[in-house]
Amino acid sequence: MDEDKNITDLDVIELPTIPLRGLCVFPNMVLHFDIGREKSINALEKAMINNQHIFLTSQKDENTDLPTPEDFYHLGTIGKIKQMLKLPGDSIRVLVEGVCRGRIEEVGHEVPYFKCSIAPIREPEILKDDPEAEALMRTVLSNFDEYININQNLAPEIFASVVTIEDPGRMSDMISSHLEIKLDKMQLLLETLDPKERLEKLNEILLKEIEILNIEQDISSKVKSQINKNQREYYLREQMRAIQEELGVSEDVEDEIAGFLDKLNGLEVEEKTKDKIEKEIKRFSKMQQSSAEATVSRNYIETILALPWNEESKDNIDLNKAEDILNEDHYGLDKVKERVLEYLAVIRLSESLKGPILCLVGPPGVGKTSIAKSIARSIDREFVRMSLGGVRDEAEIRGHRRTYIGAIPGRIINAIKDSGVKNPVFLFDEVDKIGADYKGDPASALLEVLDPEQNKDFTDHYLEVPFDLSKVMFITTANTTDTIPRPLLDRMEVIEVSGYTEEEKVNIARKYLVPKQIKENGLTAKNISFTEQGIRTLINYYTRESGVRNLEREIGNLCRKVARNYVCGETKKVSISGKKVQEFLGKKKYHYDIIRGEKEVGVTTGLAWTIVGGDTLFIETTAVPGTGKLVLTGQLGDVMQESAKAGISYIRSVATKLDIDKEFYKKCDLHIHIPEGATPKDGPSAGVTMCTAIISTLTDTPVRKDVAMTGEITLRGKVLPVGGIREKVLAAHRAGIRKVLLPKDNEPDIAEIPEAVIGEMEFVLIKSINDALKHALIKE
Secondary structure, X not given: OHHHHHHHHOOOEEEXXXXXXXXXXXXXXXXXXXXXXXXXXXXXXXXXXXXOEEEEEEEOOOOOOOOOHHHEOOEEEEEEEEEEEEEOOOEEEEEEEEEEEEEEEEEEEOOOOEEEEEEEOOOOOOOOOOHHXXXXXXXXXXXXXHHHHHOOOOOOHHHHHHHOOOOHHHHHHHHHHHOXXXXXXXXXXXXXXXXXXXXXXXXXXXXXXXXXXHHHHHHXXXXXXXXXXXXXXXXXXXXXXXXXXXXXXXXXXXXXXXXXXXXXXXXXXXXXXXXXXXXXXXXHHOOOOOOHHHHHHHHHHHHHHHOOOOOOOOOOOOHHHHHHHHHHHOOOOHHHHHHHHHHHHHHHXXXXXXXXXXXXXXXXXXXXXXXXXXXXXXXXXXXXXXXXXXXXXXXXXXXXXXXXXXXXXXXXXXXXXXXXXXXXXXXXEOHHHOOOEOOEOHHHHHHHHHOOOOHHHEEOOOOOOEEOOOOOEEEEEEOOOOOOOHHHHHOEEXXXXXXXXXXXXXXXXXXXXXXXXXXXXXXXXXXXXXXXXXXXXXXXXXXXXXXXXXXXXXXXXXXXXXXXXXHOOOOOOEEEOXXXXXXXXXXXXXXXXXXXXXXXXXXXXEEEEEOOEEEEEEEEXXXXXXXXXXXXXXOEOHHHHXXXXXXXXXXHHOOOOOOOOOOHHHHEEEEEXXXXXXXXXXXXXXXXXHHHHHHHHHHOOEEOOOEEEOOEEOOOOEEEOOOOHHHHHHHHHHOOOOEEEEEHHHHHHHHHOOHHHHOOOEEEEEOEHHHHHHHHEOOO
């Protein structure tokens, strides 16, 4: 050992060098390895002749047979040969002990062996009482103990030999030599000269290896338990079979197959379909019943035999009964009910469903789904609903092919199977929200389903046999037709289910919503009642919608508050008035525009359509000295901006007739603003309103406050028709306006307005801007 210590005192020493393949030697490490390459044997013999010291380093790539100095690491370990033994086949087994780290300073020669100038590396000394080193040693020892317990390839005695080492550097080298890690990580530890830094890196490697070993152990135990479970099940199954044979009980599949064949014989299906099912049953009978394939086959046969091939509801189309049911379930919606009754009358006369599919289109909460339920109830048919919102996979419609694990039929076939009849009323809800992605286009798959000429032979991918859907009454619902693919929309007849008026909402609340919510919340008429004023307050100031969904929610909210008070001891009956509504629900959430104040210059009242119904729109215009700029504010969309520009162009063309300065577009800037700037606005309906406001500003003529208008304009001053007349007029009526200017071509739409509103309103039909100016501007 004194000789070894002398080596560390030398600056440089020339030693024979052996590059090792897949092996890394650490100081104080005793190990043996075999060498067979000629250069390595020569280097070993030279070392034995001199002082038995040799330099051991690792090859970067163990597959290199004839390494050069660039192929091995230049930091390795100076070792001392303890023993050598010649083996058969010209190879030698060597026992060496690592002395210290060394670095190659220069390669002397490469033939007949590598001879290198080695600089021994002295390790930095660590104080015996260094707390950081002590903490690192304890942590590494703890993790190494856990590593040995998990790794079955290492003997437990190794830990006993390591735990007695007090030197941090020597301990880290000893532990590193026993780790089963990649060579590059071993080399990293060898090249880390500071013992404390080496301990930190060693600790990181230990933690990662422990995590990997734990995962391997979990995987191994899962695989083992699964194998044991399968073996146990097989053993029990064989035991059961032997017991049944001894008892004379044969749990053969013969009874099951006979049951399948009996069901098949009772079906009235096409010969091809029957042959296909029979072929599958025979195939199933030859399978090993414990196999996964037999389970798949059994599921297929059970599914196809459970379909209602021959069962159907007997139609009972009584139009008087149907009308009574529709009136009982829904208030208002006269045009929708009329169209539904016409549809049922045609079905009764023709005894066929061939014809357009009904598509109920309207805003949320107006009763589209419940209308479909009422149709089913009125003709005594089963009702099936399928929501298409967010459906992106074609397999949802057509089913999965049986080549896939876990394949199931499409939702259409599943729904018909669950209904038990082949002619239910089938509702496709939210058909406007259907999607498409890489899995296919469900909308295209629906084309076959909804086409009366094709759906009599609808083939689900799972069934692989045609099923007749021609007797199913399909109904669809949507909030808008804009997002429905055109080919799909072409197969449907659209019925508009528009929003309810305030009067209709009051009646719906009194007849349906209030009794329903009182019952659902455990109350009775003795505990709570709603006044008409209370219901109107809810409608106008706590909900803003075309339907009645939120209205029902708020009624339920009031009922819950009364129920709580009742349980707490307040047994007095509560009458829900407008004041009581505000007391229970807090401040008003919405405020409708009410026409107040005096006539003003440059302020006109327009009418707009929104998804929750009609609304009034105040358009403010002002002119200031400038250079002819047009400023538009209030989040106006492209169409509204174009309407404003078209109006200015028209005014310039008739400026003389209107007594407006021809050069106004050069001398002043026009600013058009629509309040509630946070709300985006767009559409052509405000064209006539904006044009009138600009003319009022430029002529300094006030506009009547009690007049509202709507209509699209052209560059020639013509007023074109627009949509949403019913909702717009109702909004004007609610705001206190009694005179509305409508495009002449919208005259037929007046018939859709409730008679109670028509009786209180004056409608002026206009063809041009001049007609609007006559009724809107107040000339002195």
